[in-house]
Amino acid sequence: MTTNRKDDHVRHALDQQRHADQENDFDDVRFLHHALAGIDDKRVDLTTRALGLTWPAPLYINGMTGGSTATGEINRGLAAAARESGVPIASGSMSAYLRDPDLAGSFRVLREENPAGTVIANLNANATVDQARRAVDLLQADALQIHLNAVQEIVMPEGDRDFAAWPARIERLAAALEIPLIVKEVGFGLSRETVHRLRDAGVTAADVGGRGGTNFARIENARRPDGDYAFIADWGQSTPCCLLDAAGITGIDLFASGGVRSPLDMARALALGAVAVGVAGRFLTVLADHGTQALTETIRGWLDQLHQIMTVLGVSAPGELRGCDLLLSGDVAQFCHARGIDPAPYGSRRTRT
Ligand code: FNR
Numbered sequence: 001m002t003t004n005r006k007d008d009h010v011r012h013a014l015d016q017q018r019h020a021d022q023e024n025d026f027d028d029v030r031f032l033h034h035a036l037a038g039i040d041d042k043r044v045d046l047t048t049r050a051l052g053l054t055w056p057a058p059l060y061i062n063g064m065t066g067g068s069t070a071t072g073e074i075n076r077g078l079a080a081a082a083r084e085s086g087v088p089i090a091s092g093s094m095s096a097y098l099r100d101p102d103l104a105g106s107f108r109v110l111r112e113e114n115p116a117g118t119v120i121a122n123l124n125a126n127a128t129v130d131q132a133r134r135a136v137d138l139l140q141a142d143a144l145q146i147h148l149n150a151v152q153e154i155v156m157p158e159g160d161r162d163f164a165a166w167p168a169r170i171e172r173l174a175a176a177l178e179i180p181l182i183v184k185e186v187g188f189g190l191s192r193e194t195v196h197r198l199r200d201a202g203v204t205a206a207d208v209g210g211r212g213g214t215n216f217a218r219i220e221n222a223r224r225p226d227g228d229y230a231f232i233a234d235w236g237q238s239t240p241c242c243l244l245d246a247a248g249i250t251g252i253d254l255f256a257s258g259g260v261r262s263p264l265d266m267a268r269a270l271a272l273g274a275v276a277v278g279v280a281g282r283f284l285t286v287l288a289d290h291g292t293q294a295l296t297e298t299i300r301g302w303l304d305q306l307h308q309i310m311t312v313l314g315v316s317a318p319g320e321l322r323g324c325d326l327l328l329s330g331d332v333a334q335f336c337h338a339r340g341i342d343p344a345p346y347g348s349r350r351t352r353t
Contacts, residue, residue, distance in 0.1 A: 005223075006067040006096070010074065010284070012219040013064075017285040024212030024259045025238035028332035029268045032325035032347060037314035044310045046303060048318055050253060050276045051143050051180040051204055053118060057303045058270055058318045060088040062207075062257050062278035063122040063145050063184070067096035072106030077292040078283070079113035085299035088118035090145050090278070094135040095124060104138055111139045118142045120182065124149070125166040129176040136179060143180040145207070146170060151188045151236065155220035155229045167197065174202035184278075185209030187216050187258050188236030192245040192339075199252035206252055207278060210239030212259025214281040241335040243272035244328075244343075263305035267313075271321040325350050 046057040061082055065071040071092070082089035091110055097103050110119050121141035123132060125148055136144055148166065153159035174181045183190075183198050184207035190198075195206045211234075221229040237245065239258040246254055256269035257278030266277045287295045310316070313324050328336060328343040336343040 004068075006065055006071045006092070008223055009219060010065060010071060010288075012222050013214050013281050014285055014288055016214060016218065017281045020215075022261065024261070025210075025240045025330075025332050026212065026259065026261070026265045026268050028328060028330035029240050029272065030327045030329070031267070031271070031313060032327055034314070034325070034350070038312050039314045039316060041307065041311040043316040044307050045317060046307060046310075048276060050255075051182070053142065055088060055118065055276065056086040057306070058274070058276040059266060059299070059303065059306075060090065060118075060120075060255075060276055060278050061283055061299075062280040063090035063092050063120070063147065064280050064284060065092035066094065066107040066110075067092065067103050068106060072109055074284070074287065075106060076109045076113055077287045077295065079110045079117075079119075080292045081283075081287065081295040081299060083114040083117050084296040085303070086117070087299060088120060088142075089114065090120035091122045091135075091139060091141075093122050093124060093147065094138070095127075097138065098123075098131050098134060108138055111141075120145050122147060124160075125163075125169055125183075126160070127169065127173065129172060132173055132177060136177070141179065143182055143204070144173070144177060145182045145184055146173065147184050147186050148190075148209075149186040149188075149216065151232065152186055152216040152220055155217055155224070155232065157224060159220075167201065170198070170203065171201040174204075180204035182207055182255065184255070184257065185236075187211060187214055189238065189242040189258070190246065191237065191242070192249065195246040195249050195252065195254070199249060203252060205255050205275070206246070207255035207257050208239055208242035208246065208274075210242045210256075210258035211236040212238045213261070214258075237335070238332070239269065240272055240332050243269060243274060244332070244336055244341055245339055247273050247341075263302045263309060266302065266306055267309045267321060268326075270318050271324050271326055273322060275319075323349050
């Protein structure tokens with residue numbers, strides 16, 4: 001069952017990427033153009049500090065898959081592209097491995113293909129410390145991602161219905177593990193209240209995992225014979241809204257993922273406060289349609305284009321994007337009003353610094 005589910009997820013996610021409406025809330029976030037702001041591109045350096053490690057750029061391949069023969073091959077391609085482009089890579093949920101150690105190879109390939117890179121293990125929020133250690137050991141992982149996916153679970157007929165233990169489990173993992181802990185949503189977003197709770201629980205980084213890209217309510221509903229959960233497809237907060245909501249929270253790094261379509265979306269997410277940006281569905285589609293080499297070139301191309309965007313904006317380091325002027329409009333501005341956030345200061349940040 002698990003094996004089929006992992007293959008189903010890939011199939012539906014690819015279908016969404018190829019056919020879904022490509023607009024999302026990142027379109028409501030525009031950089032104000034200053035025609036004399038540009039710098040010499042030789043001054044731009046994408047090097048990033050995240051999770052206590054040095055990354056070559058503020059980009060990672062987010063957790064997707066493993067647990068079947070076909071998804072093991074996908075992991076091989078993703079990991080090879082991560083190795084060639086230098087970006088960190090996260091595993092898909094490793095619960096299947098905990099249940100059936102014979103599935104280890106489909107996850108371990110992430111480390112085998114990428115022996116010197118940053119590899120991140122992935123489990124759900126019910127994981128015990130012992131289970132987390134087993135997953136981390138299998139990948140010799142540099143960090144652990146815990147995914148929060150209550151909406152996905154309720155749409156799955158076989159999904160969990162008890163989420164009460166999650167906060168205590170997360171706190172225990174944060175206290176016990178020797179490596180950084182990332183907690184992520186899978187596409188419905190983290191509110192500022194949730195990010196506060198994660199910070200207080202000792203979590204290293206919160207990946208807001210917002211709405212706007214791969215939609216697991218739709219994916220799981222498509223797997224139901226009667227498709228009777230269509231009503232929930234639009235649940236949650238988009239990635240830009242989550243970042244605005246959580247702006248200014250200290251003591252935890254903010255990562256951004258969910259609906260990142262381009263190098264410009266990466267720059268927007270960084271300007272909204274993310275330390276690093278994760279991509280899942282887009283990169284999976286490039287791999288499935290064009291192969292490993294094409295994915296490597298796509299990732300290198302994105303980093304080169306981010307470099308150029310920063311040159312035009314006049315910022316030499318990703319963190320400086322947080323000082324750029326942003327014009328917030330449409331649904332994103334409405335979200336700000338509804339949550340008591342004033343969007344106007346974002347439009348004149350440069351003059352204030
Ligand atoms: C995912 N995602 C995911 N996340 C996670 O934490 N554990 C998992 O096992 C999976 N599985 C999975 C399978 C497939 C096929 C996809 C495309 C995605 C969710 C992923 O990490 C991310 O949060 C969402 O996909 C939103 O990002 P994108 O796809 O819009 O870039």
